[in-house]
Amino acid sequence: MSIGIVFETHSTSVDNELGRAAGWSASELSELGRTQAVELGRRRRPDGIAAVFSSDLVRAAQTAAIAFDGSPIPILHDWRLRECDYGRHAGRPAEEARAVRSEYLGRPYPGGESWRQATDRVGRFLGDLPPRWSGQRVLVIGHIATRWGLEHAINGIPLERLAEEMFSWQEGWTYRLG
Numbered sequence: 001m002s003i004g005i006v007f008e009t010h011s012t013s014v015d016n017e018l019g020r021a022a023g024w025s026a027s028e029l030s031e032l033g034r035t036q037a038v039e040l041g042r043r044r045r046p047d048g049i050a051a052v053f054s055s056d057l058v059r060a061a062q063t064a065a066i067a068f069d070g071s072p073i074p075i076l077h078d079w080r081l082r083e084c085d086y087g088r089h090a091g092r093p094a095e096e097a098r099a100v101r102s103e104y105l106g107r108p109y110p111g112g113e114s115w116r117q118a119t120d121r122v123g124r125f126l127g128d129l130p131p132r133w134s135g136q137r138v139l140v141i142g143h144i145a146t147r148w149g150l151e152h153a154i155n156g157i158p159l160e161r162l163a164e165e166m167f168s169w170q171e172g173w174t175y176r177l178g
Contacts, residue, residue: 002178003129004137006047007150009169010060011036021097023086023112026058033059034066041067043171049073050136053125055081060141067141080121083143087112102163115145115159122149126177134178150175 011033015022029037040063054064056077064075087109089097101115108114122145129138140146144167151157154175 001131001134002176003133003135005140005150005154005175005177006044006049006137007140007142007147007173007175008040008044008063008171009147010055010057010063010141010143011040011066013059015059015091016094019094021086021090021092021094022057022059023083023090024057025090028058029062029066033063037063037066041069041071044139045071045073047139048137049139050133051076052139052141053078053081054141055079055083055143055146057082057143060143064141078125080125081140081142081146082118082121084115084118084145085109085112102160105159105163115148115163118145119149119152119159122146123153126150126153130178147173 012030013022013027013033014030015027017030044067052064052068052073052075054060054075054077056079061077068075086097088111089109105115108117148159148162151162152159154177
């Protein structure tokens with residue numbers, strides 16, 4: 001049996017508003033982000049979601065907690081859904097980080113990890129979903145690296161192509177595993 005996966009990015013963080021690449025830093029949601037998280041809950045609670053899997057980074061965990069506050073849907077945090085670890089590049093301007101990310105597809109950022117390492121983590125997460133969630137629909141809340149991991153592992157899209165894309169927010173991406 002297959003698993004339906006809905007992916008949503010974390011809501012807007014303070015670092016997003018400041019134009020900083022957060023990586024693994026403890027960036028919290030902004031006021032706008034809190035409002036977006038409430039909207040995410042309104043949109044996804046009636047969506048037949050059996051469980052929410054969230055990155056354990058603060059901005060994603062806050063998104064899940066706000067969106068599903070008081071809901072019987074379980075929220076499970078998993079470190080493998082984290083953003084790429086930018087190491088010493090964390091906190092730099094987001095535009096600067098985007099400009100050099102193709103240099104770090106296979107080579108780790110100084111003091112961090114490569115995009116391949118980050119997306120491989122997501123692949124290992126996907127490998128652990130069956131059989132517990134077979135035939136069900138789950139929500140994953142994460143980051144750019146999480147989406148890249150889903151696109152690469154499920155749809156076979158090369159990281160080189162993903163690195164060239166400009167991120168464009170949308171109300172979720174859907175995937176089928178298995």
